[in-house]
Amino acid sequence: MFDYKAAFQTAVEQVRTEGRYRVFADLKRVQGRFPLATRRREDGSEQDVVVWCSNDYLGMGQHPSVLEAMKSAVDESGAGAGGTRNISGTTRSAVDLEAELASWHRKEAALLMTSGYVANEATLTALQRIMPGLIIFSDSLNHASMIAGIRNGGCERHVFLHNDLQHLETLLAAAPADSPKLIAFESVYSMDGDIADLKGTIALAKKYGAMTYLDEVHAVGLYGETGAGVAERDGVLDGIDIIECTLGKAIGVMGGYIAADAVIVDAVRSWAAGFIFTTSLPPALTAGALASVRHLKAHPELRAAHQERAETLKQRFAAAGIPVMPSESHIVPVFVGDPVHAKMISDMLLEDHGIYVQPINYPTVPKGTERLRFTPSPNHDDGMMDALVTAMDRLWTHCNVARMPRAA
Numbered sequence: 001m002f003d004y005k006a007a008f009q010t011a012v013e014q015v016r017t018e019g020r021y022r023v024f025a026d027l028k029r030v031q032g033r034f035p036l037a038t039r040r041r042e043d044g045s046e047q048d049v050v051v052w053c054s055n056d057y058l059g060m061g062q063h064p065s066v067l068e069a070m071k072s073a074v075d076e077s078g079a080g081a082g083g084t085r086n087i088s089g090t091t092r093s094a095v096d097l098e099a100e101l102a103s104w105h106r107k108e109a110a111l112l113m114t115s116g117y118v119a120n121e122a123t124l125t126a127l128q129r130i131m132p133g134l135i136i137f138s139d140s141l142n143h144a145s146m147i148a149g150i151r152n153g154g155c156e157r158h159v160f161l162h163n164d165l166q167h168l169e170t171l172l173a174a175a176p177a178d179s180p181k182l183i184a185f186e187s188v189y190s191m192d193g194d195i196a197d198l199k200g201t202i203a204l205a206k207k208y209g210a211m212t213y214l215d216e217v218h219a220v221g222l223y224g225e226t227g228a229g230v231a232e233r234d235g236v237l238d239g240i241d242i243i244e245c246t247l248g249k250a251i252g253v254m255g256g257y258i259a260a261d262a263v264i265v266d267a268v269r270s271w272a273a274g275f276i277f278t279t280s281l282p283p284a285l286t287a288g289a290l291a292s293v294r295h296l297k298a299h300p301e302l303r304a305a306h307q308e309r310a311e312t313l314k315q316r317f318a319a320a321g322i323p324v325m326p327s328e329s330h331i332v333p334v335f336v337g338d339p340v341h342a343k344m345i346s347d348m349l350l351e352d353h354g355i356y357v358q359p360i361n362y363p364t365v366p367k368g369t370e371r372l373r374f375t376p377s378p379n380h381d382d383g384m385m386d387a388l389v390t391a392m393d394r395l396w397t398h399c400n401v402a403r404m405p406r407a408a
């Protein structure tokens with residue numbers, strides 16, 4: 001008979017052999033003290049750590065207005081949503097949140113989903129059902145959730161070289177002029193920290209009659225006058241047909257959504273299995289996200305502080321000869337170049353210095369480009385930065401990892 005246990009053991013062994021077996025840090029976030037957390041070691045002992053790799057980019061996960069909204073929602077409406085949106089799961093704060101999100105992105109409508117992953121997967125699959133014969137043009141570094149949705153729909157797809165508009169144009173030009181087309185891309189790519197050319201992509205979409213689908217997961221809350229993302233910053237909200245985002249990163253809670261013309265949202269609402277057949281977000285999450293979005297819209301100084309912290313950390317690493325990779329955004333990636341050193345440095349930062357940063361290894365990034373990825377927030381103060389740069393400097397010497405020339 002089939003040896004089931006062996007199959008699972010082999011699968012885990014394979015991951016170990018490839019050096020991508022993950023051990024999660026057991027952390028308890030400390031409300032009111034972000035980015036501090038308490039780590040529990042395997043022996044049960046505890047350690048205070050500074051988290052340097054959170055996607056709660058602005059610390060909104062502990063903002064008093066968000067916490068207050070979530071607590072009142074529990075008191076007023078209880079725990080769960082009670083069903084799918086079709087069957088009993090539409091709550092008032094979900095409706096209000098969708099209206100707020102739509103106006104944020106200057107679209108007619110928005111549709112909540114249970115996560116950013118689900119929003120990408122469900123929407124991209126549904127678009128292929130809505131428009132049979134759709135041809136999708138997908139950036140080579142798109143997130144796994146977009147790839148899943150694109151594959152799941154089964155339509156023709158072409159992958160263009162990352163941020164390479166010339167390659168994209170070659171592919172668009174080769175497709176039949178009258179076929180429906182969709183360009184799927186991200187604004188901020190979170191592993192390298194580079195930003196797509198939105199204007200250029202939109203121009204190509206217009207020229208070849210394609211729709212645009214933009215993942216602003218790592219930009220919403222962080223860019224643009226009101227924090228609506230890079231499309232707002234670049235003044236091209238109108239040129240993007242479908243914007244996809246998360247409520248789990250800068251917004252600090254959990255969930256995902258799309259924003260688009262009313263008819264697009266209506267069609268996705270009616271066709272996307274990943275929206276229809278799943279219990280909707282609980283009132284506490286939608287109320288918390290609503291409070292967070294309202295706060296983010298009105299507080300550009302948070303975005304300025306966030307950019308300042310990222311810029312300062314990049315400069316401080318560079319001054320110490322730590323090989324910070326070129327990044328146009330708030331992401332601060334540091335090049336290590338092999339998985340063993342990346343893990344070793346990350347382990348030593350945690351155990352010896354109380355600094356938590358996750359190594360980023362294959363398959364998230366190509367082999368040979370393993371790195372540490374820092375995400376400083378407005379809550380990371382100068383003292384924390386001093387401790388980080390000092391520890392990194394020591395470890396770079398200790399592990400004999402390549403440096404870059406020290407800035408003069």
Ligand SMILES: *Cc1c(COP(=O)(O)O)cnc(C)c1O
Pocket residue numbers: 115116117118120143145186190215217218246247248255256
């Ligand atoms: C994290 C992420 C998602 C998924 O969002 P979740 O809300 O965490 O499911 C989608 N796209 C990109 C680019 C991401 O980094």
